[in-house]
Amino acid sequence: MPSWTFDDTFVSAELDRRPSPERDHRKIKQAIQELAVHMVDGPEKVLPRFVELAMQVTDGVSSGISVADLNASPPIFRWAFLKGTLAAFEGATTPRDHSPCGVTLDNDKAVLTRHSERYYSWIADVNVILPEVLLVPLHRGTEQLGTLWIVSDELSHFNRGHVEAVTEIAAFVSIALRMHQTETRLSQALSEQESLAKEMSHRVKNVFNIVDGMIHLGGRRAETTHELTQALSGRVRALAVAHGMIRRSFADGSLPIRTADMDTLIGAIMRPYEDPKRSTRVITRGPDVSFGEHTTNAIALVLHELATNAAKYGALSRETGTVQIDWSTNATTLTLKWKERGGPIVTGAPLAVGFGSRLVTDTVTGNLSGTQRYDWQPEGVEVTLNMPLERLKA
The missing domain is CATH 3.30.450.40 (GAF domain)
Structure with missing residues (x-):
C-alpha cells in the first residue's frame, strides 16, 4: 500500500x-x-x-x-x-x-x-x-x-x-x-450530395454569424461575466435546437418517422430571438397543425432563413423590433403569414437575391408545392406562404 x-x-x-x-x-x-x-x-x-x-x-x-x-x-x-x-x-x-x-x-x-x-x-x-x-x-x-x-x-x-x-x-x-462537432458530422453525412453540402455550409455560417452578433451585443450590455454567460448560453442552446431541427434525413431506414406541430417548431426556431423582458418581440397565433418529418425539415428551413434575414437586416436587428407569425387552414391549404415591424425602414425589395432567399423559394415552391409572396412595406416586410395540406404529412 x-x-x-x-x-x-x-x-x-x-x-x-x-x-x-x-x-x-x-x-x-x-x-x-x-x-x-x-x-x-x-x-x-x-x-x-x-x-x-x-x-x-x-x-x-x-x-x-x-x-x-x-x-x-x-x-x-x-x-x-x-x-x-x-x-x-x-x-x-x-x-x-x-x-x-x-x-x-x-x-x-x-x-x-x-x-x-x-x-x-x-x-x-x-x-x-x-x-x-x-x-x-x-x-x-x-x-x-x-x-x-x-x-x-x-x-x-x-x-x-x-x-x-x-x-x-x-x-x-x-x-x-457541440456546434463544431455537429457541423463536422453533418458535413460528413452530406459529402456525397453537393447541393445539400452547400446548403449546410450556408446555414452553419449564418448560425455562427448570429452567435457573433449576440456575443457583441451581450458584451456591451452585461455588467458581469456571469450575466454574459447566462444570456449567451440560453440563446446559443436554443439556436442549436433549431439548427438540429433543420437537418436533412436520408432514406436509409436508420431514422424513425417523426412528426412535429407548427407551434412547437416555430417556438424552437424563434427562441434565440426572444427577449425575456418583452413578451411581444415574437408573437405567434394559429390552430393545431402537425406534419411529417420531411415537411418539418422544409418549414424549419424556411422559418430559419426568414429569422436569419430579420436578425441581419430586419425587425430582429433592432431592440424594438417585432415579428408576428400567424397561420390558418381551410379545406385544402395552410397559410402562414410573417410580419415584421419596428426594424429599419424598408425602401423596397433587395437588388440582389441571395442564396438564402433562393433556398426559401426552392423549398416552398419545390418541396412543399406551395406559393410565396413578399410585400416590402416601409414599416417592415410581410411574407405570405401558401402550402397544400396534402403535403404536410410527408
Whole structure:
C-alpha cells in the first residue's frame, strides 16, 4: 500500500479555505468574446486558445485537455492541445479509471490534486512532478467529453476564484464544441450530395454569424461575466435546437418517422430571438397543425432563413423590433403569414437575391408545392406562404 494515499492526493476542499482575490470580470469577459470570434472565423482555433486562456487566467505553468475515449479497451484519455511545460506529451494517453481525470468525471465537478505523481505510478514513471493540478470537467450538452487541467509548479496556488473563472469559460467552450462537432458530422453525412453540402455550409455560417452578433451585443450590455454567460448560453442552446431541427434525413431506414406541430417548431426556431423582458418581440397565433418529418425539415428551413434575414437586416436587428407569425387552414391549404415591424425602414425589395432567399423559394415552391409572396412595406416586410395540406404529412 503506498504511503501517499488517495486523500493526500485529492485536496479539493482546500479550494474553499484559501484566500480568493476578487475576480477580473472584464478579463474573463474578453476571453469569452475572443473565443466567440474564433467560433466564427475558425472553429478549429477555439480549443487551443481555450487552453492558453485557462493557463493565463489561473497563472499556471501548463495546461491541456484530456479527451475521453470510452470506445477504447480499456477506456482511456487522450491528451490534446497541450501548452506550457508539458507540451511535449501531446497525444499521450492515460487510463480512464485510474487517473485524476477519471476522478473528475466521476465527481462531475472541479478537482484539485497535490503531488499526484506520488499516488499514480504511471505519472512518476515519466519523471513528471505535479505540485498542484486543477481539473474541470468538460461537457457537450449532457455528454462528458473529458477534462481541462492546469498545472501549478507550487503548492497552495489554486483557489475557488480560479475554479469559477475557468468553469465559466469552459461552459461557453462546451457550446462551441457541440456546434463544431455537429457541423463536422453533418458535413460528413452530406459529402456525397453537393447541393445539400452547400446548403449546410450556408446555414452553419449564418448560425455562427448570429452567435457573433449576440456575443457583441451581450458584451456591451452585461455588467458581469456571469450575466454574459447566462444570456449567451440560453440563446446559443436554443439556436442549436433549431439548427438540429433543420437537418436533412436520408432514406436509409436508420431514422424513425417523426412528426412535429407548427407551434412547437416555430417556438424552437424563434427562441434565440426572444427577449425575456418583452413578451411581444415574437408573437405567434394559429390552430393545431402537425406534419411529417420531411415537411418539418422544409418549414424549419424556411422559418430559419426568414429569422436569419430579420436578425441581419430586419425587425430582429433592432431592440424594438417585432415579428408576428400567424397561420390558418381551410379545406385544402395552410397559410402562414410573417410580419415584421419596428426594424429599419424598408425602401423596397433587395437588388440582389441571395442564396438564402433562393433556398426559401426552392423549398416552398419545390418541396412543399406551395406559393410565396413578399410585400416590402416601409414599416417592415410581410411574407405570405401558401402550402397544400396534402403535403404536410410527408
